[in-house]
Each structure stands twice: as C-alpha cells, then as structure tokens.
Amino acid sequence: MLKTTFPHMGTLYIPMKSLLSTLGLEPVAPPPTSQRTIAIGTKLAPEFACLPLKVNLGNYVEAIADGAELIMMAGGVGPCRFGYYSQVQREALAEAGYRAELITLEAPNADLRELLRAIKKYIPRHNLSALFQALHMFWKKAEAIDVFDRLANRIRAKEQAPGSASLIQNRFYRAIDNAATLNDIKAVLDTGIQELQAIPIDQERKPLKVMLLGEIYMVLEPKVNFQIERLLGEMGVEVIRSIYLSQWIREHFFQNPITGKSRTHLLQLARPYLESHVGGHGLESVAHTIEAGVNRLDGVVQVAPFTCMPEIIAMQVIPAISTHFSIPALHLIIDEHSGEAGIKTRIEAFIDLLNHRKSKRQSKREPVLTGGS
Numbered sequence: 001m002l003k004t005t006f007p008h009m010g011t012l013y014i015p016m017k018s019l020l021s022t023l024g025l026e027p028v029a030p031p032p033t034s035q036r037t038i039a040i041g042t043k044l045a046p047e048f049a050c051l052p053l054k055v056n057l058g059n060y061v062e063a064i065a066d067g068a069e070l071i072m073m074a075g076g077v078g079p080c081r082f083g084y085y086s087q088v089q090r091e092a093l094a095e096a097g098y099r100a101e102l103i104t105l106e107a108p109n110a111d112l113r114e115l116l117r118a119i120k121k122y123i124p125r126h127n128l129s130a131l132f133q134a135l136h137m138f139w140k141k142a143e144a145i146d147v148f149d150r151l152a153n154r155i156r157a158k159e160q161a162p163g164s165a166s167l168i169q170n171r172f173y174r175a176i177d178n179a180a181t182l183n184d185i186k187a188v189l190d191t192g193i194q195e196l197q198a199i200p201i202d203q204e205r206k207p208l209k210v211m212l213l214g215e216i217y218m219v220l221e222p223k224v225n226f227q228i229e230r231l232l233g234e235m236g237v238e239v240i241r242s243i244y245l246s247q248w249i250r251e252h253f254f255q256n257p258i259t260g261k262s263r264t265h266l267l268q269l270a271r272p273y274l275e276s277h278v279g280g281h282g283l284e285s286v287a288h289t290i291e292a293g294v295n296r297l298d299g300v301v302q303v304a305p306f307t308c309m310p311e312i313i314a315m316q317v318i319p320a321i322s323t324h325f326s327i328p329a330l331h332l333i334i335d336e337h338s339g340e341a342g343i344k345t346r347i348e349a350f351i352d353l354l355n356h357r358k359s360k361r362q363s364k365r366e367p368v369l370t371g372g373s
C-alpha cells in the first residue's frame with residue numbers, strides 16, 4: 001500500500017486518514033506540529049513564504065521520515081499565494097533531496113470525476129462508488145467534529161472546572177479517529193455530546209462572546225495559534241469561530257471557491273466596506289466582522305500569518321467596521337518567531353478591556369436604587 005501523507009490543519013488529519021484508507025492507501029499522518037516542525041519548514045522554504053507553507057513543509061519532512069512516499073495537498077485559486085503553494089513546496093522538497101511525490105488536489109467544481117482523474121493513478125480503489133464512499137466518511141467525520149467543537153466552545157466558557165471540555169474533546173477526537181463506520185461516527189458524536197452536556201457549568205455566568213476569524217490555517221491549527229480557542233474559552237469567553245473544517249471542505253471541494261453560494265452571501269455582507277474577492281479569507285474576515293457587529297458580539301479576534309496579503313487588506317478595513325458597530329478588534333499577526341507569552345499577554349489585555357466595557361454598559365443599564373424611609 002502506498003504510504004500517503006498530507007499537511008496538518010487542526011483536526012483535518014482525522015477525516016483525511018479515513019479518506020485515504022477507504023481508498024486503499026496507507027495514511028501516514030505527520031507527527032503533531034511542534035517547534036521542530038516549524039524549524040524544519042522554515043529552513044527549507046523561501047524566507048518570505050507564508051507561515052502555513054513553512055509549517056506544511058515541516059509536516060511533510062517529518063512524515064517522510066515515518067515512511068511517507070506520496071503527499072496530497074489542496075490546490076487553490078484566486079489572488080493569493082495559496083495557488084503556488086504546492087509548486088513551491090514540491091521544488092523545496094526536491095532541492096533538499098526528498099523523493100516523495102506531491103500531488104495537488106484542485107477544487108473539482110462539484111464534479112467528482114475531475115477529482116477521480118487527478119488521483120486515479122495513485123489509488124487502488126479508483127472507481128466512482130469507492131470515491132463516493134470515501135468522501136462520505138470523510139465528510140461525516142468532519143461534520144461530526146464541527147458539531148462537537150461548536151458545543152464545546154459554548155460549554156467551555158461556562159464550565160466550573162476549567163479544562164473539563166478540553167479533556168472530553170481530546171477523548172472525542174481519538175474516538176472519532178477510530179470510528180470505522182457511519183454508525184460508529186454517530187454513536188461517538190452522541191456520546192461526546194452527552195458528556196459535554198454533563199459538565200457542571202455556572203448557569204449564572206454571562207460570558208463574553210468573541211468572534212475568532214482570519215486566515216483559515218491560523219484559525220484552525222492550534223499548534224500555530226497557541227491554542228487560542230481553548231485559551232479564550234478557559235478565560236470564560238465563548239468563542240464563535242468564523243470557519244469550520246466541514247465548511248472549508250464544502251467550499252473547497254464541492255463548490256466553486258470564488259462564486260459558491262456562501263461566497264456570494266459574504267460578498268453582499270462585506271460590500272459596503274470591501275467590494276471584491278481579495279484571496280484567501282480576506283473577504284470573509286471583513287464579512288464576519290460585520291456579522292459580529294450586527295449580532296452585538298463583544299469583540300473580534302483576527303489571526304493572520306505575517307505577510308498574508310488578504311488578511312492585511314482586511315486589517316485595513318476592520319477598524320472602520322469596528323468604529324461603526326462599536327466592536328473592539330484585536331489583530332494578531334503570527335510568524336515562526338512569535339512567542340506564546342507575548343500573544344497570551346495581548347489576549348489577556350484585550351479580554352480585560354472587553355470585560356471593562358461590558359461592566360460599564362451593565363452599570364449604565366442598572367436602575368439607580370434610592371434609599372427608602
């Protein structure tokens with residue numbers, strides 16, 4: 001069986017392992033991303049490449065050391081560097097002497113035959129029904145993870161013992177990774193939801209609500225965003241994530257990534273501030289900031305890799321939205337030199353500010369008590 005790997009992006013490894021094994025390949029998930037991974041990728045990549053490209057390269061090298069012979073990487077379209085990612089990575093690996101083959105999976109515009117043609121020569125089970133079955137499992141696992149994560153973010157902000165939801169989440173990820181059938185996925189999800197709902201929570205607590213948005217890789221990969229979702233949650237903040245894995249899969253593999261339905265909706269929402277697609281998730285960052293303002297959330301946190309053009313454009317627009325809707329925004333630009341302590345300090349200061357604003361608003365709304373006789 002051909003040993004096949006892929007880059008990490010949050011929990012993507014779980015549905016990817018299932019997809020590859022259902023197609024008759026042997027999945028080799030890279031070891032979890034670490035400082036070593038980032039150092040390897042940084043050494044091989046061009047200096048000004050985006051951080052995700054560098055981390056991906058480190059993932060490949062570590063997976064090759066574990067025996068991977070084939071690498072699968074998503075392709076991209078639009079005005080940002082993602083479209084060149086796989087070509088740059090292929091050349092960087094070849095220059096460093098790595099022989100593993102890298103194939104690019106382009107968005108098939110909802111035509112599965114297109115995807116099949118791209119991977120046919122590599123996969124043993126290369127017929128449409130096998131591909132459909134593999135994609136179905138892939139999709140169901142991604143969807144289950146997202147349902148679970150949404151609930152975990154709500155519960156985490158109110159849990160009495162910090163860390164309870166994260167403990168169950170880790171167990172859930174392991175179980176969904178081991179689920180072999182659609183029934184198993186459903187059973188694992190049902191159990192996970194029951195366990196989350198059984199966590200003792202503080203019913204009285206009204207947590208801050210913060211939208212987490214930005215470049216998709218930075219939003220979804222906890223090893224590069226310093227576990228921001230858990231960090232905020234365990235500070236008593238409910239995180240509303242702007243993008244989920246299943247959503248990205250749907251947009252990337254089953255819709256045209258530029259003209260898809262959800263993109264049209266976001267384009268309309270962002271139009272007063274940004275009129276065109278600027279690549280990556282720049283447009284989404286603008287649209288979701290507006291959404292957060294309209295829904296009266298307490299704040300917005302934008303995470304972006306250093307030199308990410310789409311997020312830099314969004315960053316120029318967000319302050320105007322922030323003023324218009326009176327919603328504070330924190331911009332975190334991360335690269336391979338960023339340190340956890342610095343990021344954590346900025347987040348804590350931001351949350352202090354939001355708490356202060358909230359208590360000021362509440363004290364204005366509270367009726368003035370006059371003394372009785």
Ligand code: SF4
Binds near residue numbers: 052080082280309
């Ligand atoms: S969205 Fe940003 S980080 Fe991602 S490839 Fe494009 S420029 Fe690089």
